Amino acid sequence: GRRTFLGATAATTAGLLAGCSSSDGSTPTATESPQQAVDQYLNETSNYDGTIQDESDSESVTVDVGAEGNGGAFAFAPPAIRVSPGTTVTWERDGHNVVHEQGDFESEQSTEAGYEFDHTFESAGTYLYYCAPHLGFGMRGAVIVE
Numbered sequence: 001g002r003r004t005f006l007g008a009t010a011a012t013t014a015g016l017l018a019g020c021s022s023s024d025g026s027t028p029t030a031t032e033s034p035q036q037a038v039d040q041y042l043n044e045t046s047n048y049d050g051t052i053q054d055e056s057d058s059e060s061v062t063v064d065v066g067a068e069g070n071g072g073a074f075a076f077a078p079p080a081i082r083v084s085p086g087t088t089v090t091w092e093r094d095g096h097n098v099v100h101e102q103g104d105f106e107s108e109q110s111t112e113a114g115y116e117f118d119h120t121f122e123s124a125g126t127y128l129y130y131c132a133p134h135l136g137f138g139m140r141g142a143v144i145v146e
Contacts, residue, residue, distance in 0.1 A: 034126045038080050038142040041128045045079055045138045046070045052144060053078040058087060063141065065093030065131070074134045076141035083145055088120045096131045096139070109133065121145045 032040075035052065042048040047069035055061045061081055069075025076091075083089065091098045097109040098117055104127065107117035121127065124145050131139040 034144045034146070037126050037128070038144065041142060042079055042140055045075065045140050047075045047077060048079040051078075052080040052082050052142070054082045055087070056082055056084045056146070058083065060088045060090060062090045062092055065091045065096045065098065070134075070137040070139055072137070074131070074137040074139045076131075076139065079140070080142040081144070083121060083143060085122055085124060085145055086120065087145070088118055089143060091117045093117070096134065098129055098141075099132050101128045101130070105129075 038052060039050060047067065061083060063081070064077040066073040067075045067077035069077070069079075081089070091107065092114060093110075094113045094115055095109070095111050098105070098107045100106060105119045109132070121143060127143040127145065129141050129143070
C-alpha cells in the first residue's frame, strides 16, 4: 500500500543521500576532511601536488582554464583553492567548461578566447568541479570555502 511505498521511498532516498556524501568526489563525508576529499578527487590530475592555494583573504580569485597539465591544455590552475564565503571565483578560458559535481554552477562551453565565468561562493563547503569534455583527461578542480 501507500505506507509501504512511502517507507521504501524514504529508505531509498536516505541511501541515495548517503551516497552523495561518499568519497566519489562530490562532497566530503562526515569523517573526511576537505583536504582528504580534494586529494582523492584530484588524485589523477597531473598538476595537483597536494597544495591547496590559500586565497582566503581575497575578494576575488582567477582560475586559468586550459592550463598545461594532463597531457596538454587540460588543467585548471591552480587546481585547488581555499577561499572565504562571499569570494567570487572567475574561470578564464576558451574551449572548456566548468561543471560543479553537485550542480550548483555550470558554465557554457565557449570557444571564444578569454571567455570568463564567475561564481560567488556564499556557503562553506567543498566544491568539486570538472570540464565535461575533458574529464577523461583528469581535468578537475576544487574550491574549499571556509
